[in-house]
Amino acid sequence: MHVGPDNRVRSSLFAGLIWLACASGLSAQQGPAAPSSPPAPVPRVAAFSGSFHPADGLPVRAVESVTFAIYHDQADGGPLWQETHNVTVNADGSYNVLLGAMTPDGLPLDVFATGEPRWLGVRFNRPGESEQPRIQLTSVPYALKAGDADTLGGRPASAYQLAQPTPASATTTAGGHLAPSLSSGPAETSTTGGTPGFIGQFIDATSLGNSNMIQTTTVNGPFIGVGTLTPLDAFHVAFTDPNGAFTGYSVQNKSAGAAAYSGMLFYDQNGALTQFQGFNNSTHEYRINNIAAGGTINFMIGSSSKFLVTTNGNIGIGAVPAVTEKLHVAGNVVVDGNLGAKYQDVAEWVDTAAPLEAGTVVIVDPAHPNRVLAAPRAYDTRVAGAVSRQPGLVLGEQGDSKAMVAQSGRVRVKADATYGAIKIGDLLVTSPNPGYAMRSKPMRVGRESMHRPGTLLGKALEALPDGKGEILVLLTLQ
Numbered sequence: 009m010h011v012g013p014d015n016r017v018r019s020s021l022f023a024g025l026i027w028l029a030c031a032s033g034l035s036a037q038q039g040p041a042a043p044s045s046p047p048a049p050v051p052r053v054a055a056f057s058g059s060f061h062p063a064d065g066l067p068v069r070a071v072e073s074v075t076f077a078i079y080h081d082q083a084d085g086g087p088l089w090q091e092t093h094n095v096t097v098n099a100d101g102s103y104n105v106l107l108g109a110m111t112p113d114g115l116p117l118d119v120f121a122t123g124e125p126r127w128l129g130v131r132f133n134r135p136g137e138s139e140q141p142r143i144q145l146t147s148v149p150y151a152l153k154a155g156d157a158d159t160l161g162g163r164p165a166s167a168y169q170l171a172q173p174t175p176a177s178a179t180t181t182a183g184g185h186l187a188p189s190l191s192s193g194p195a196e197t198s199t200t201g202g203t204p205g206f207i208g209q210f211i212d213a214t215s216l217g218n219s220n221m222i223q224t225t226t227v228n229g230p231f232i233g234v235g236t237l238t239p240l241d242a243f244h245v246a247f248t249d250p251n252g253a254f255t256g257y258s259v260q261n262k263s264a265g266a267a268a269y270s271g272m273l274f275y276d277q278n279g280a281l282t283q284f285q286g287f288n289n290s291t292h293e294y295r296i297n298n299i300a301a302g303g304t305i306n307f308m309i310g311s312s313s314k315f316l317v318t319t320n321g322n323i324g325i326g327a328v329p330a331v332t333e334k335l336h337v338a339g340n341v342v343v344d345g346n347l348g349a350k351y352q353d354v355a356e357w358v359d360t361a362a363p364l365e366a367g368t369v370v371i372v373d374p375a376h377p378n379r380v381l382a383a384p385r386a387y388d389t390r391v392a393g394a395v396s397r398q399p400g401l402v403l404g405e406q407g408d409s410k411a412m413v414a415q416s417g418r419v420r421v422k423a424d425a426t427y428g429a430i431k432i433g434d435l436l437v438t439s440p441n442p443g444y445a446m447r448s449k450p451m452r453v454g455r456e457s458m459h460r461p462g463t464l465l466g467k468a469l470e471a472l473p474d475g476k477g478e479i480l481v482l483l484t485l486q
Contacts, residue, residue: 051108052108052115052116053106053107053109053114053115054107054108055104055105055107056104056106056107056128057102057105058105059100059103060074060097060103060132061101062134062136062137064135064136068097068101069097070096070097071094072094072095072097072132073093073132074092074093074103074105074130074131074133075090075130076090076091076093076107076129076130077089077129077131077139078090078115078126078127078128078145079126079127079128082127082144088119088126089116089119091110091111093105093110126145127144128142128144129143130143201217202218203218205224206219206222206223207219207221207222207223220234220235222236224238224239230242231243233245233246234247235247235248259271259286259287261287261289267288267290268288268289269284269289269295270286271284271295272284276300280300281299281300282298282299282300282303283298283299283300283303284296284297284299285297298319301319303319304317304318305317313328318331321334322334322335322336323335323336324336324338325337325338325339326338349400349401350400351396351400352417352418353396353399353414353416354399354400354401354414354415354417355399355401355402355414356402356403356404356415357402357403357406357407357411358378358379358380358404358411358412359376359379359380359407359410360381360409360410360411361373361376361379361380361381363411364381366395366396366420367395367397367420367421368382368394368443369382369383369391369393369394369421369422369438369439369443369444369445369465370383370392370393370394370395370413371384371391371392371438372390372392380393380411380413382442382443383438383439383442383443383444385440386446387448387460387463388437388438388463389460389462389463391437391438391463392413392415392485393414393465393483394413394414394419394421394422394465394481394483395413395414396412396414396419397420399412399414399419414483415483416484417482418481418482419480420478420481421436421445421479421480421481422445422478423436423445423446423479423481424441424445424446424476425447425476426441426474426475426476427440427447428447428449429447429472429474430446430447430468430472430473430479431447431471432468432469432471434448434467435447435464435466435467435468436464436465436468437463437464437465444476445465445481447468448460448463461486462486464484464485465481465483465484466482466483466484467481467482468481469481
């Protein structure tokens with residue numbers, strides 16, 4: 009007994025519900041011979057003791073009206089059963105009562121049929137009093153054993169069923185109908201041996217033994233092993249093939265449909281499907297689908313990423329800090345074969361003195377190392393190439409103050425025909441118009457006609473009869 013600071017009662021249950029266990033046990037047992045007279049039924053009552061101290065501080069009465077109720081929940085819900093007693097209260101507030109004694113049938117069995125916890129509430133029916141904190145009903149030790157009195161070998165009746173007779177042979181009756189001859193039922197299954205933890209299998213038609221599967225108990229839950237006695241995860245497959253063939257986890261989808269896949273599905277902690285990995289029956293492709301938004305495919309060794317596919321389709325190989333291009337490789341690349349590209353020029357990221365448009369002819373900046381600027385004059389021997397719009401291959405590191413300058417290959421170049429029409433095959437040099445190319449005019453050296461060395465940008469692959477425009481040029485700096 010404990011009296012709280014508000015002087016209300018904290019009652020305790022001194023006797024368990026022995027009546028429930030005994031009544032169940034008697035109903036499930038039968039003696040070898042019928043008695044001369046039926047035994048007296050076990051009363052469905054429970055002894056309860058408590059203590060009461062009024063909330064208003066007044067002395068207790070010799071007899072108090074008390075309502076007892078049994079609930080499904082500790083704090084909420086209505087009563088499953090209740091009855092009111094006039095109990096005799098001692099001077100110290102203690103009292104005793106037999107629950108269920110107010111009705112001939114006592115406490116109802118169906119209140120306890122599910123085996124779920126039940127809670128007892130006590131309320132003294134006088135002004136200012138409320139129901140005391142509910143107390144969980146418990147069993148006394150010997151009543152626990154009586155709880156399985158309605159089972160057979162610890163199993164409920166639902167675990168057993170009568171064997172149905174099976175026809176063993178049939179004979180023909182006078183009317184021409186078959187009259188089956190019934191046997192006593194199927195043969196019983198026997199256990200010839202087994203090891204704790206192993207999952208059983210039929211070793212013949214009626215006998216059980218060990219299979220190749222085992223279930224172990226770990227701190228992370230049960231682990232199941234196939235071909236191993238020490239599974240390392242929730243499901244662990246391990247085989248030793250004497251023929252040296254491949255072994256492992258196999259999945260086969262026998263559907264002939266073109267969209268049929270076999271593989272694995274991955275779900276998150278909320279049960280939502282996030283990824284599929286599988287094999288297509290018709291195309292024979294292996295596919296990884298990230299169904300959840302924002303999912304990436306990251307192949308790692310240890311804690312280091314080796315192959316990453318981002319949500320926008322960019323691919324990173326090696327320790328790439330951020331995959332910003334369609335293919336980003338951290339480290340050297342060896343190509344054992346041809347390297348194909350849609351566009352035909354090779355360019356390099358080069359610092360510029362000012363932003364430059366694609367097609368601009370550039371020269372080496374004489375005032376700053378490793379930098380280019382738009383060609384300012386005609387026949388400039390510092391010519392270094394042209395700005396490419398979309399190179400087939402670009403070298404160097406990208407930067408905001410850089411341009412992709414092509415030195416070889418085919419690239420579109422700003423051309424100026426105001427100093428002479430440009431025909432296919434003409435040699436081109438820098439123009440007086442900054443950033444443009446024009447037709448080179450040969451000069452006489454003795455008896456020979458030659459173009460000025462060091463000024464040539466390339467050969468025109470398209471004609472420009474007049475004015476200004478863009479033409480395709482084969483860059484051949486010389």
